[in-house]
Amino acid sequence: MTAAADRGWQVTTFNRDLASWSHPQAQRIIGDRLRPTDLAALAGGRWDAVVDTWSGAPRAVRDSARVLAGRTDRYLYVSSRSVYVFPPPPGLNETCPTVPASPDADATEYPQDKRGGEIAVQAQFGDRAVLARAGLILGLHEDVGRLPWWLLRIHRGGQVLAPGPPELPLQYIDARDLAAWLLDAATSTVTGPVNVLSRPGHTTMRQLLQAVVAVTGADAELVWVDPNTITAAGIQPWTELPLWIPPGHHSAGLHSTNVDRAYATGLRCRPVEQTVADTWAWLATTNAQVMPASPSQPPHGLDPAKEQAVLAAWLHSTQRDQ
Numbered sequence: 562m563t564a565a566a567d568r569g570w571q572v573t574t575f576n577r578d579l580a581s582w583s584h585p586q587a588q589r590i591i592g593d594r595l596r597p598t599d600l601a602a603l604a605g606g607r608w609d610a611v612v613d614t615w616s617g618a619p620r621a622v623r624d625s626a627r628v629l630a631g632r633t634d635r636y637l638y639v640s641s642r643s644v645y646v647f648p649p650p651p652g653l654n655e656t657c658p659t660v661p662a663s664p665d666a667d668a669t670e671y672p673q674d675k676r677g678g679e680i681a682v683q684a685q686f687g688d689r690a691v692l693a694r695a696g697l698i699l700g701l702h703e704d705v706g707r708l709p710w711w712l713l714r715i716h717r718g719g720q721v722l723a724p725g726p727p728e729l730p731l732q733y734i735d736a737r738d739l740a741a742w743l744l745d746a747a748t749s750t751v752t753g754p755v756n757v758l759s760r761p762g763h764t765t766m767r768q769l770l771q772a773v774v775a776v777t778g779a780d781a782e783l784v785w786v787d788p789n790t791i792t793a794a795g796i797q798p799w800t801e802l803p804l805w806i807p808p809g810h811h812s813a814g815l816h817s818t819n820v821d822r823a824y825a826t827g828l829r830c831r832p833v834e835q836t837v838a839d840t841w842a843w844l845a846t847t848n849a850q851v852m853p854a855s856p857s858q859p860p861h862g863l864d865p866a867k868e869q870a871v872l873a874a875w876l877h878s879t880q881r882d883q
């Protein structure tokens with residue numbers, strides 16, 4: 562919304578108005594998209610493009626797309642790499658198989674919900690549909706608690722379990738870069754599925770954590786721990802240690818996704834230092850001790866006692882080996 566307003570575009574938002582957030586320049590339509598009668602409020606309008614961030618029942622996307630089909634040139638659906646059959650292979654690209662799903666379904670599992678939404682949009686918009694398969698969205702307003710967890714953990718200081726190897730390539734997308742790509746796509750001829758995230762190795766685990774240390778000004782020491790030691794301790798990659806997937810893990814494709822289509826259609830990704838600094842500044846405005854979290858997401862992060870136990874064992878074993 563903000564990015565579109567910054568371009569001088571006229572924007573209409575449609576939601577239930579529960580979050581007490583609105584943009585002063587938006588024309589607001591209030592309604593619940595799960596109630597088809599509420600969608601009638603859209604029937605009098607005309608738009609160049611729609612951006613849909615829905616992640617529930619596919620039938621909600623189906624009903625919106627039907628109402629908007631004759632009123633909108635292009636429909637951009639914020640989808641996810643979760644639509645691909647699990648596990649994601651290294652080099653995951655847009656031709657990889659997707660999960661079976663129905664556009665008429667109620668909410669079931671996340672991959673089926675997202676894929677059902679994609680099918681619903683393509684049924685109405687054909688080659689005027691854009692399926693932005695985002696992955697690991699970071700930046701301001703992140704409500705999953707991945708980068709916020711690392712910021713708050715390192716801000717606490719002391720010896721920090723840093724999951725190795727330090728040069729582990731990472732791949733993600735800053736929400737503002739995703740927004741810019743979506744707005745460009747709204748006025749271009751790009752069509753169909755596009756994996757929208759940074760190139761593999763846009764940053765590394767070391768670059769990311771060092772950026773966090775620098776921006777928080779913390780008295781923290783990163784202790785790099787061998788990945789096998791971490792997994793042997795029963796620590797879950799991705800959730801307990803957000804963003805981290807060890808080499809050779811069945812989900813390693815999440816950090817080696819092919820993004821050639823996104824870059825060929827204009828994607829630009831800002832440096833990790835900027836994403837980290839701006840997210841820290843935003844957290845400071847939200848009372849930094851409170852982890853922003855969505856009720857639909859399991860909590861992310863590592864229990865401090867578990868972290869200290871692994872660190873103590875690791876430091877003991879490395880000192881013994883010297």
Ligand SMILES: NC(=O)c1ccc[n+]([C@@H]2O[C@H](COP(=O)([O-])OP(=O)(O)OC[C@H]3O[C@@H](n4cnc5c(N)ncnc54)[C@H](OP(=O)(O)O)[C@@H]3O)[C@@H](O)[C@H]2O)c1
Pocket residue numbers: 575576577578579580581592593594595613614615616639640641642675694695696697698699705
């Ligand atoms: N986080 C990641 O790493 C990641 C990765 C890949 C893809 N994605 C995708 O990125 C998207 C995230 O979007 P987001 O966080 O902006 O979405 P969100 O916070 O879940 O919701 C965005 C909007 O939907 C409105 N809304 C919710 N229920 C509604 C209803 N029944 N009727 C009308 N409006 C409704 C909300 O306003 P009200 O509550 O006021 O109605 C809000 O304005 C999702 O589609 C997700 O699948 C995320």
